[in-house]
Amino acid sequence: MATRYYPTVKPPNVIVHGGCEGTWAGKGARGSTFNPVKWNFELLTDKTLAGTQTAFTTATNQESNYDFFIQRWMTKPLDAQTISGTIDLCFGVQAYWSTLLGTSDDSVVRYKVHVYIAEGQTTTPRHVLLDNYLDGVDFPGIAGLVWHQLSSAQALTSGDTLDGDVIIVEIGARIVSSPTPTPTYVPSDATIITLNGRGANIAFVDAVNGDTGNKAPWIEFSDTITEQALPAPPANDACADAISIAVFPYTSAFIDCSQSADTDRAIWWKFTAPSTGRVILSAHGSNYGNGILTYTGGCGVLTPVAAVENAVSSYPHRSLSARVIDVTIGVEYWIKVYNVTSSFQSPDGGGSARLSLFYQETPEADDLYVPIGTLFALRDGQYTNLTNAFTSSIPTGIAIDYTERPMDSLNGGINTSHRILLGLHSYTLVEIIDLVTMNLGEFEIDYIGTPFSAGSLGHIATLYITADGFLHVGWFGNGYLFVAGLTSGGGNLPAILNTVSNDPDYSSLRSIDATHGDNQSGAPYTDTPRVLDIEITAPWAITLDEGNNILYYTSGGFYEPVGGEIIKKYNLTTDTQLADFATIPLQPGNNPGIKGLQFIPGSSGQVLVCNSTVVHRLNASGVIINTYTPSIALDSQFLVDVKVTADGTKFWVIDELTTRLFQFNISTGVELQTVQPYGAPEVIAEMAIYQPDIPAVGGIYKMVRDKRNDTIWVTFTPVGTEDVEIP
Numbered sequence: 001m002a003t004r005y006y007p008t009v010k011p012p013n014v015i016v017h018g019g020c021e022g023t024w025a026g027k028g029a030r031g032s033t034f035n036p037v038k039w040n041f042e043l044l045t046d047k048t049l050a051g052t053q054t055a056f057t058t059a060t061n062q063e064s065n066y067d068f069f070i071q072r073w074m075t076k077p078l079d080a081q082t083i084s085g086t087i088d089l090c091f092g093v094q095a096y097w098s099t100l101l102g103t104s105d106d107s108v109v110r111y112k113v114h115v116y117i118a119e120g121q122t123t124t125p126r127h128v129l130l131d132n133y134l135d136g137v138d139f140p141g142i143a144g145l146v147w148h149q150l151s152s153a154q155a156l157t158s159g160d161t162l163d164g165d166v167i168i169v170e171i172g173a174r175i176v177s178s179p180t181p182t183p184t185y186v187p188s189d190a191t192i193i194t195l196n197g198r199g200a201n202i203a204f205v206d207a208v209n210g211d212t213g214n215k216a217p218w219i220e221f222s223d224t225i226t227e228q229a230l231p232a233p234p235a236n237d238a239c240a241d242a243i244s245i246a247v248f249p250y251t252s253a254f255i256d257c258s259q260s261a262d263t264d265r266a267i268w269w270k271f272t273a274p275s276t277g278r279v280i281l282s283a284h285g286s287n288y289g290n291g292i293l294t295y296t297g298g299c300g301v302l303t304p305v306a307a308v309e310n311a312v313s314s315y316p317h318r319s320l321s322a323r324v325i326d327v328t329i330g331v332e333y334w335i336k337v338y339n340v341t342s343s344f345q346s347p348d349g350g351g352s353a354r355l356s357l358f359y360q361e362t363p364e365a366d367d368l369y370v371p372i373g374t375l376f377a378l379r380d381g382q383y384t385n386l387t388n389a390f391t392s393s394i395p396t397g398i399a400i401d402y403t404e405r406p407m408d409s410l411n412g413g414i415n416t417s418h419r420i421l422l423g424l425h426s427y428t429l430v431e432i433i434d435l436v437t438m439n440l441g442e443f444e445i446d447y448i449g450t451p452f453s454a455g456s457l458g459h460i461a462t463l464y465i466t467a468d469g470f471l472h473v474g475w476f477g478n479g480y481l482f483v484a485g486l487t488s489g490g491g492n493l494p495a496i497l498n499t500v501s502n503d504p505d506y507s508s509l510r511s512i513d514a515t516h517g518d519n520q521s522g523a524p525y526t527d528t529p530r531v532l533d534i535e536i537t538a539p540w541a542i543t544l545d546e547g548n549n550i551l552y553y554t555s556g557g558f559y560e561p562v563g564g565e566i567i568k569k570y571n572l573t574t575d576t577q578l579a580d581f582a583t584i585p586l587q588p589g590n591n592p593g594i595k596g597l598q599f600i601p602g603s604s605g606q607v608l609v610c611n612s613t614v615v616h617r618l619n620a621s622g623v624i625i626n627t628y629t630p631s632i633a634l635d636s637q638f639l640v641d642v643k644v645t646a647d648g649t650k651f652w653v654i655d656e657l658t659t660r661l662f663q664f665n666i667s668t669g670v671e672l673q674t675v676q677p678y679g680a681p682e683v684i685a686e687m688a689i690y691q692p693d694i695p696a697v698g699g700i701y702k703m704v705r706d707k708r709n710d711t712i713w714v715t716f717t718p719v720g721t722e723d724v725e726i727p
Contacts, residue, residue, distance in 0.1 A: 002226040004041035004206075004218050006050035013072050013231070013256045014121040015352050016040040016076050017636035017658060017676060022114030023132050024069040027398045040287075043169070045074045045227075047203045047216060066357045067112045067134070069172040070195045073219070077121055077164045077228045083129060084158035085222035087115060090149040090215065091170070092196030093139045096112045102360035111135035111150060117161050123168065123634065127159030133176055141642070143195055146212035146517045153222065161692075162226065176403050207542065213378055231261045234267050239299035242268035242334060242534055249382050251360035253554075254285070257339070258350035264338035265350035267551065271335075271357065274328035280440065282322040283337050284374075285678040288351030289620060293336040302334060311653040322374075322386055324360065324440050356383050362436055365646040367690040369420065371395040372659045372679025375438060381661070387438040396685035397423025397473070399463040400435065402692070420688070423460030423473065430463065430471065435690075461558060462541050462641075472551065474542040475556045476685075533568045535577055541641070543597040543607070552581060552607060558685075564593050567576040567622065568608065582622030587612035596641035596686075610639040615653050617666065628653075628664045631671050634635040635660040643689040655658050658682050 044050035094111065115130040137151045161167075173195075196217070207215035227697040236243045237260035243252070257265045273279070283290050295302035303324050323414075327333060335357075339349035361377075368378045375395065377385035401419040413697035433439040462474035539553040547574045556564020565586050569578035586592045596610035603619030613636055617626040630636035630653070640656040650672065652663050659679035663672045 001224050002220055002222050004044065004220040005045055005073075005142065006047045006216060006218055008044055008050045008072050008073075010042045010044070010050075011040060011351050012042045012076075012121060013351050015254055015287050015678070016074065016123060017120070017635070017660075017678065018165065019123070019637050019657065020069050020072060020114075020170055021116055021123065021128075021168070022067075022112070022172065024067055024170075027429070028324055029721075030629045037678050041071070041073050043219060045218075062272075067132075067172055068176045069170060071172075072168060072170045074118075074169075075167045075225065075227070075515070077166055078161045079226045079228055080163050080476040081226055082160050082224060083117065083167065083221070083225070084156055086153035086155050086218065086241075087113075087130060087221055087502050088150055088153040088167075089113070089169075089219040090147055090217055091171070092145045092147045092207065092211075092215070094145050094193075094194040094196060102408060108138040108174060109173045110138060111148070111369075112172045112174050113150070113154070115156070116168055117159050118166050118168050120164050121166055126162075126165060127157075127168070129156040129159060130154055131157070145212060146208040147209060147215055147217075148560050153220075156221075156577055158225045167221075184428050201415070211562065231259055232577070235260050236269065237261050237265075239268050239302070239336075240336060240435050242299075245269055245271035245357060248274065249384070251382065252354045254352045256350075257337075257353050260350060266336050266338035267353060267651070269335040269337075269355055269357075270332060272332045273329050275359070276329045277327065278324050279327045280322060280324050280358055280360055280383075280386065281335060281357075282356045282383065283353060284322060284356065284383075286337075286351065286353040288349075288353070289340045290353060291338055291340045292323055292340070292541065293520055295334040295336070298332075299334070305333070322440075328442060333486075342727075347568070350382045358383055359384055360437070360440075363418070363690045363692070365690060365692055366520075367642070368661070369398060369400070369651055369688040369690070370654065370659075370677060370684070371422065371660070371686075372677065372684050374679075375420075376677055377420070378675065378677065379437065381673065381677075383439070385438050387433070387440040393613045394425050394683050395422035395431065396425040396476075396683065397421075397460045397463040398466040398473070398688045399431075400688050400690060401465050401469060402467060403469040407417040408570060421463055421465060421471065422464050423684075423685075425460065425476075425683075430473075458686075464542050464544050466544065466546055472542055472544065474539050474553065476540065493574060518628070527631075539568075540564065540593075541595055541597040541610075544572075545601045545605070547600050548600075550578070552597055552599060554597065556592050556595075558595075559592075567594065567597065567618075569606065570724075575694055581607070582618055582624075584607075584609065584611055584616065584624075591638055595639065596653070598642045598644055598651065599645055600648060608642045608644070608651060610642055610653060613637060613639065615642055615651075615664070626669055628669055630655075630660075630662040630674070632660065632662075632674065634658075635674075635676075636662065641686045643687050645689065646691040652687065652689065654684055659684060699711060 027140040070706055071243075074220070089111075093111075112135070113130060113133045115128070116125045117127040117129060118124055119126045125514050133154055134149050137148060139146075139148060186726045204214050204216040207220055234255050234257050235241055236255070237257065239359050250481070252269070257267045260266060269575055281292055281294065283292055294305040296305060297303040325333075330597055335355065337353055337355055339351075363377070363381070363493045364379065366379070367384060368376075370376045370378065371394075374392070375398075376383060390615045401421055404417045416434055416436040419432050420435050420438070422431040424431055424432065460473055463478045464472045464474075466472075533597060534551075534553075534557075540556065540558045542551060542553045546550055551570040551572055553568055553570070554564040555566035555568055565585050567581040569579055570576070584594050586594070594609050595612055596608075599610040600617075606617045606625075607622075609618065612628070613633070616624045617628075619625050630639075635658040636655050636657075638656045639653050642651055642653045643653045649667065650663055650665055652661055654661050659677055661675040661677065664670065
């Protein structure tokens with residue numbers, strides 16, 4: 001008897017993090033959604049629970065026939081069995097092409113399907129059941145929704161599951177043209193593919209080929225698929241069974257709470273505060289929308305701490321529930337993490353949850369600041385701070401300002417005179433937040449506002465601020481090919497969207513004196529940008545040799561089809577364009593083109609550069625002398641930024657698609673550690689690493705260890721000299 005599954009917007013009860021297995025094209029100029037983190041959902045046989053998912057849309061833009069990923073689903077864990085027979089599916093498909101530039105509209109879309117058995121509840125392939133199948137049915141560009149099946153049920157290559165394995169179904173599309181093999185639309189037009197279900201959690205009638213209107217999409221195996229029994233309830237699904245936290249910082253293991261006896265699928269923890277201070281509670285990394293409640297008292301008489309605290313993640317695989325509470329030494333606290341039903345969650349609820357608990361720490365050397373949907377501070381992979389609110393836009397560029405100039409506290413908030421600068425992707429401005437508090441729980445907003453004349457094209461990518469407080473800004477550059485208001489006809493793009501432009505009316509690499517706090521209305525400062533007369537004015541990545549005031553930058557922007565392969569140099573002191581530093585043979589990958597750059601201080605001119613799946617170290621002549629290859633291939637498909645530690649011996653690199661971090665020893669090339677912070681994919685542009693310049697000091701001092709923070713304080717004599725924390 002066949003097994004018919006219904007796709008959901010419910011994540012699996014495990015964390016599924018990793019690249020897709022099928023052969024999929026890279027990101028197009030508008031970014032085909034090759035997103036292995038956001039879109040991992042569960043297949044259910046119970047249509048009442050599964051419902052029918054709402055539409056998921058992919059916008060893409062490339063010049064030739066190619067395949068791009070739209071969605072991935074996973075069955076529940078299976079018993080050991082042989083999978084054979086056939087697979088068929090039916091989804092509503094809507095495809096259309098912009099005709100903004102007056103181009104023809106004759107291209108079409110076809111299904112592409114990849115199906116495999118995965119090891120356990122992971123994305124690691126055990127056996128491919130259907131290998132990158134491309135269907136023969138054309139979906140023309142249409143305005144309405146039409147339901148499509150495969151042209152015929154496809155035979156699977158027989159394979160065996162082990163207990164606990166799952167079947168993963170990846171569905172995507174191929175852009176083709178009719179009748180010629182080459183699309184006739186120009187690169188600057190956009191293709192929009194919608195893979196539809198209708199409604200949520202409603203048992204609509206199953207769709208059939210050619211249907212229109214509200215129906216239920218489905219995926220059917222001709223075999224009977226046997227699922228494992230449901231998992232046991234979690235041990236901490238009641239207040240009385242709360243897990244006791246004894247050591248800070250704390251991060252729990254992932255807990256499957258889908259079978260919690262609590263009606264909200266809740267799980268519990270408790271702790272006694274070891275000291276008085278600010279504690280951050282976060283369920284970040286959980287793969288479903290959840291909330292956090294905190295209490296004092298006891299299970300019989302729980303007293304809420306402040307207001308009820310809950311937060312629903314906007315992504316089903318990335319819970320940003322986080323709160324800061326003031327705790328008192330010796331007081332016992334209870335924590336409840338519970339399911340919050342939303343459009344991203346099926347009614348049976350739950351998923352894989354974890355809890356992190358830590359005192360808000362002061363920065364130490366080599367703390368890593370990573371804006372991936374929210375802003376995290378990590379110390380060797382452990383959270384030390386975070387904030388989950390950006391009032392303006394997702395940050396893509398980040399830099400730390402060491403000038404210790406105060407923020408203009410127009411909205412109040414804590415001001416420690418240490419600042420983080422955040423380049424906001426959708427605006428031509430740089431937001432300023434406090435380095436120590438990261439503005440968690442505050443409404444403090446300061447910014448260097450719209451100092452550039454870039455208009456809507458000014459999407460900031462990377463920031464670099466010098467020790468003197470002079471800010472340099474790189475841009476996303478060539479990717480925004482589809483922009484409202486372009487002149488119709490011909491497909492000719494504005495110069496700024498090509499690789500070379502010095503047009504001052506469009507976004508370019510510029511510099512600004514950022515030593516002042518901001519230029520909000522009412523603030524006393526107005527910062528004037530400096531426009532550099534350089535080759536390639538919209539580079540993706542920038543870095544500086546501050547000792548010689550030499551700017552290094554990439555020759556292209558972020559997106560295809562114009563990925564840069566040259567590292568260029570510019571003398572900021574003499575305003576002179578220098579000879580190109582290096583031309584890099586590009587690695588194949590999702591988005592070819594060099595991305596992150598990092599000058600290595602004290603290295604006599606060496607530079608690190610991200611090249612798709614690897615990092616190169618170049619000597620002062622631009623010759624590659626080392627190549628570093630991360631150990632997890634599926635989590636290192638698109639490396640975008642690299643940062644060197646304070647002592648110059650190690651570096652971190654991050655993957656844009658999965659947000660996984662890898663650390664390497666620079667001289668030996670050995671990978672030292674890897675960390676998965678579970679951030680939002682496809683928003684990372686840059687990281688920052690804290691590198692305090694601690695001056696040499698003399699005099700009489702004593703060493704005092706802080707047992708909780710595992711740091712050393714130097715206390716000076718005579719009394720009155722400021723103590724210094726030594727990492």
